[in-house]
Amino acid sequence: MHRFDVLRRRGDLTLRILAALPLGYAVATLWAMALSRILPMPRVEATTTGMLVAFAICAVAAMWSFAAKSGWRACWVLAVAGGIAAAITWLSMAGRAA
Numbered sequence: 001m002h003r004f005d006v007l008r009r010r011g012d013l014t015l016r017i018l019a020a021l022p023l024g025y026a027v028a029t030l031w032a033m034a035l036s037r038i039l040p041m042p043r044v045e046a047t048t049t050g051m052l053v054a055f056a057i058c059a060v061a062a063m064w065s066f067a068a069k070s071g072w073r074a075c076w077v078l079a080v081a082g083g084i085a086a087a088i089t090w091l092s093m094a095g096r097a098a
Contacts, residue, residue: 015071023078024061028054030085037092 035050036043061078068074 012071016065016068016074019065019068019071019074019078020062023075023082024058024065027061027078027082027085028058030082030089031057034085034088034092037089 032047032050032054035053036047039046039049041049061081064077065071065074068077
């Protein structure tokens with residue numbers, strides 16, 4: 001193997017690890033926040049449900065980061081998923097403030 005190939009593989013693995021750990025945790029947290037705001041049930045139950053679902057989301061995000069075609073794709077998909085959850089949370093907060 002050429003040195004460039006080794007560096008590229010290490011970089012891809014590093015991106016996947018970064019996508020799996022901190023980005024997966026952030027996505028799970030954002031979805032827990034979004035679900036606790038939009039689920040049609042009492043606040044305590046919605047928060048508990050959102051946090052329980054977040055455990056599954058965190059595991060799926062970690063698995064997805066190593067199943068994706070590349071590390072960049074894993075990062076982008078998780079970033080979009082987190083952005084959607086952040087938008088849902090923000091819109092629900094803005095809607096209740098009005």
